Amino acid sequence: MxxxxxxxxxxxxxxxxxxxxxxxxxxxxxxxxxxxxxxxxxxxxxxxxxxxxxxxxxxxxxxxxxxxxxxxxxxxxxxxxxxxxxxxxxxxxxxxxxxxxxxxxxxxxxxxxxxxxxxxxxxxxxxxxxxxxxxxxxxxxxxxxxxxxxxxxxxxxxxxxxxxxxxxxxxxxxxxxxxxxxxxxxxxxxxxxxxxxxxxxxxxxxxxxxxxxxxxxxCLQRGRLVCLRHLEGTAEGVCAGIAADGALVLQTRGGQQAFYAGSVVEMARGLENPGSDQAGSMKGKERGANPPDCGHGPLAPH
The missing domain is CATH 3.30.930.10 (Bira Bifunctional Protein; Domain 2)
Known part of the structure; x- marks a missing residue:
């Protein structure tokens, strides 16, 4: 020791x-x-x-x-x-x-x-x-x-x-x-x-x-409305789980999308017709990003 x-x-x-x-x-x-x-x-x-x-x-x-x-x-x-x-x-x-x-x-x-x-x-x-x-x-x-x-x-x-x-x-x-x-x-x-x-x-x-x-x-987030902050902005959708490669999968208004980095800023029970502020998937690590939040409240502490 x-x-x-x-x-x-x-x-x-x-x-x-x-x-x-x-x-x-x-x-x-x-x-x-x-x-x-x-x-x-x-x-x-x-x-x-x-x-x-x-x-x-x-x-x-x-x-x-x-x-x-x-x-x-x-x-x-x-x-x-x-x-x-x-x-x-x-x-x-x-x-x-x-x-x-x-x-x-x-x-x-x-x-x-x-x-x-x-x-x-x-x-x-x-x-x-x-x-x-x-x-x-x-x-x-x-x-x-x-x-x-x-x-x-x-x-x-x-x-x-x-x-x-x-x-x-x-x-x-x-x-x-x-x-x-x-x-x-x-x-x-x-x-x-x-x-x-x-x-x-x-x-x-x-x-x-x-x-x-x-x-x-x-995964405890499945079925919940998730707001995700990432380098390119924000995305919102109902969590469909975690993919085999570790991505967070969201069912958004634009379809199912996979995210490889970001911060979940708010969660609620799953809602119909989830909105999405960002189309497409995003890869890479979050570094010093300060995108806008999803408009629901403060960032939960980590």
């Missing part, structure tokens, strides 16, 4: 952290009681190099957690904040399938926490969120490094509570503790998550469409 910056006792014991390297695919574990961002720290390790991969950076609390774009990620006491620095090529994942990585991670999160909340609706919100009982349980942020490595950041609302969150998030956040009414072993969740990541990244390298199909089965 790599040295951490805090002398305080971690929420996860040293023996639990050491078992992660013995029983999962990670080669190194670095624990921080408090850190700015686990993703930023993982990128620092990549720049410093060389390092044994994969490296897990985990923190009890983040002060500058990040989501997609300029969004911030709230990390309450008791949550799980982690980043894995890895080489996707070791899993056979090529650049063309990189957009599926966040979906593969989402599937792993769902499988890691399902036993904690077996009676509640749990699944994916394209492109990078896990929802539980109508609230956001987890977020995923995949970033690349200058050296060709990738950082897979995951935040899970485990033993924190929505009451700790900023007031504007109270109605949007779901935590395992709030929904189930009990405490959950973070070491057990983390162990299942890392095993799931290894499994689904391996499948992504060998059978990428299997990831898309499983994501589609877990």
């Amino acid at each position: 790599m040295e951490c910056e805090s002398s305080a006792l971690p929420a996860l014991s040293p023996s639990e952290l050491s078992r992660l390297t013995a029983r999962t695919f990670v080669a190194e574990v670095e624990y921080h009681e408090v850190i700015g961002s686990t993703n930023d720290r993982a990128k620092e390790l990549a720049e410093r190099g060389p390092v044994r991969l994969p490296v897990l950076v985990i923190a009890q609390r983040q002060t500058a957690g990040r989501g997609r774009g300029e969004n911030r990620w709230w990390t309450g006491a008791g949550s799980l904040a982690l980043s894995v620095l890895l080489d996707l090529k070791r899993f056979g994942v090529g650049a063309i399938h990189t957009p599926l990585v966040s979906l593969a991670a989402g599937i792993a999160v769902v499988e890691a926490v399902r036993a904690c909340v077996p009676r509640f609706p749990l699944g994916l919100h394209w492109p990078n969120d896990v929802y539980l009982a109508g609230g956001k349980l987890a977020g995923i942020l995949v970033e690349s490094t200058a050296g060709g490595l990738h950082v897979l950041g995951i935040g899970i609302n485990a033993n924190n509570t929505a009451a700790q969150a900023p007031a504007e998030l109270h109605s949007r956040v779901a935590t395992l503790r709030d929904i189930s009414g009990r405490y959950h072993d973070p070491a057990a969740i983390l162990h299942r998550l890392l095993q799931g990541l290894e499994t689904w990244l391996g499948r992504l390298g060998k059978m990428p469409h299997q990831v898309g199909r499983q994501a589609n089965e877990l």
